[in-house]
Amino acid sequence: MSGRKRLLPTGTPEERAVLVGVEIHRRRRWQDAFPLEESLAELKRLAETAGLQVVGTLTQKLDRPFPATLIGKGKLEELKALIAATGANVVVFDEELSPRQQRELEEALGEDVKVLDRTALILDIFAQRARTKEGVLQVELAQYIYRLPRLTRAWTHLARQVGGSAGRGGIGGVGLRGPGETQLEVDRREIKRRIAQLRKELAEVRAHRELYRQQRREVPVPVVSLVGYTNAGKSTLLNALTNAQVYADDKLFATLDPTTRRVKLPGGQEILLTDTVGFIQKLPPQLVAAFRATLEEILEANVIIHVVDITHPAVERQVRTVEAVLRQLGAGEKPVVMALNKIDRFSEEALQARRRHFPQGVPISALKGWGLEELLSRVEDVLREQMVPITVHVPYGKDNLVALFHRMGIVEDERYTEHGTLLIGRVPPNIAGQLEAYRVDGAKDERSRIEGV
Ligand SMILES: Nc1nc2c(ncn2[C@@H]2O[C@H](COP(=O)(O)OP(=O)(O)OP(=O)(O)O)[C@@H](O)[C@H]2O)c(=O)[nH]1
Ligand SMILES: [Mg+2]
Known part of the structure; x- marks a missing residue:
């Protein structure tokens, strides 16, 4: 940066x-x-x-x-x-x-x-981490909003360093020293102008992303979001599952900008797995506001994987913090699979003692690759619950629909008949819509009907 x-x-x-x-x-x-x-x-x-x-x-x-x-x-x-x-x-x-x-x-x-x-x-660390255009704009906006009411000696000084030397905002400037009231007024006006400018630029970036999001909805691969307290191991987990080579480090807020990768679940279904900024207690409201659009990506998720550092002394409070932020974002009702991470650091006894507080959590080690199959199969279970059972008879020549079923759904049985491919399983509701013309279920006993095809 x-x-x-x-x-x-x-x-x-x-x-x-x-x-x-x-x-x-x-x-x-x-x-x-x-x-x-x-x-x-x-x-x-x-x-x-x-x-x-x-x-x-x-x-x-x-x-x-x-x-x-x-x-x-x-x-x-x-x-x-x-x-x-x-x-x-x-x-x-x-x-x-x-x-x-x-x-x-x-x-x-x-x-x-x-x-x-x-x-x-936190704003300073975020500024170091921002890489994408949207990330950079968001942090800069949050910084100015934070700074505006605080323009005093230190901040005029900093504003000069930050904006002035870059020549972009032209705040302050060489030779304008001291907290003189006039200088403060100039700075305030300049910052307000800059804030308006940043909001405009952000709106443009977001309009572009919304377009991308719509395209993604048209090919509706289920979206799974990694969320958790900062340093819990989200990026390490994404890397372990996908070779994503996302930056993971023993630092707070190592990740700022979201990364998305494709992952295949044990049953063959594909999902999009997204890693994003971690949460922290006393998360500054300016940042929540500035990052709202990034955080709202979580609302697109079909399932949330809540990554927990089970070895952290404050683990329970961290979990409650994350749950509170999710509720604030309006994602409090999403299905969650909890991953209890870093178990390689724990003895079996210590793990059992801590696990009692999180009985539904799946113990994993993102670093060692332990428990990942179990974690993915739990995600698969949750996705399966969101899908509708369906039986279709797809005529030969419509192989793209058969492929679609395989990619998006869970195939429980597949047979080849004289006229086409018979598929039994589950698919997301919107895929069921695309297959509607070839549905043959609805009969009392699906199996017998199939046997009879
Ligand atoms: N021992 C151990 N360390 C882990 C494990 N998973 C992650 N870590 C370490 O924990 C630190 C944080 O990991 P990250 O993957 O960067 O955590 P994050 O949740 O992405 O953190 P932020 O992006 O900062 O919010 C790194 O030093 C990792 O090597 C694990 O399973 N076992
Ligand atoms: Mg990270």
């Missing part, structure tokens, strides 16, 4: 970060909330993925956040001391900071310390 999309000029040794987590008392009662330590452990991985070196952490438990600085006065002093002691020049808050908090914290911590939050980190 070109440097201009980055929020942080990362990778430089000077990027030393202190992480700050707060646990807000009233929120703890919400069962899906991640405990402070788990959330901070995840933030640390996000920070490292973004290229920061984590040199310290600070936590505070609060009844409610302080509107001006999130953390209390005493904590803020502690933070300053920790920054001085560690030589940190970046502070990352695990909570999304309000524009006001961002501003006040920047003022309190001084010019040399950059103030970021979880959302900014």
Whole structure:
């Protein structure tokens, strides 16, 4: 990725970060909330993925956040001391900071310390990962929407780095330094203009994709979507099943843009398997909005494979997070096959103990290729339930229809008669429509009828 999309000029040794987590008392009662330590452990991985070196952490438990600085006065002093002691020049808050908090914290911590939050980190990682045109546009849009209300010293500075040097938006510009009100106004206007432009470009890209989607619906191969918490092993699974050679790495959000490959199920039926961006707790709303179109691809799926890292200490909360995001997207009612991944890392006893929480899950190791047949046959079962039983007698010469049945459906019996091919099995409802003219079922006892043909 070109440097201009980055929020942080990362990778430089000077990027030393202190992480700050707060646990807000009233929120703890919400069962899906991640405990402070788990959330901070995840933030640390996000920070490292973004290229920061984590040199310290600070936590505070609060009844409610302080509107001006999130953390209390005493904590803020502690933070300053920790920054001085560690030589940190970046502070990352695990909570999304309000524009006001961002501003006040920047003022309190001084010019040399950059103030970021979880959302900014995730946006930065997404910017590194985006490859497709739509991905790049979506991330850029999310970044600007996030940045607009936060235009202060840091952001005008960053905007200049990000947009200005590329010459595309022309934000800021050489010689325009400092947070002067005039400069802020210029920046705001420029960002709004850019946001409008990005929305227009995205609409064009999407119109194109919608066309492609319609073409795909005309040849209705069942679609199976891989979903799961980031780092669960979705891309590794796609690679194991298809030799797709998708980038898989022990990093959060290794995948951003969707990839689709054909896979043959054990019974011979073909499916399209799609791998896409992972989910995370506190998923920034700007990103959900910007990625809505990508995420809505999940709504096209006939079956969802929910990939779970069964070895992760926070596995249950991760599962609930994924289920909550699916519901938000309107995919809460889709049939799901759960894959309990990375079992190669577990002893049999540890696996049994964890499995109790996910009795319907299929244990697999995407890395070792274990359990994949079982997983695919479960997908096949779910697809079969969605298909209609059918018996057709296809005259010779219509071999394309016989092939269609084989490709899209499940053949339970096939015979050759004097006049054509007799097929018994199940096909998706729309394929049944295409075969309607040759249907011979409906008789009380299909078998006897067939015997008699
Ligand atoms: N031991 C073990 N490691 C695995 C297995 N499957 C995946 N991994 C590792 O887990 C890490 C994440 O795998 P990915 O396939 O990139 O995960 P993902 O779900 O696509 O993650 P994002 O794209 O970041 O959301 C990589 O280091 C993989 O090698 C497995 O079955 N066993
Ligand atoms: Mg991936």
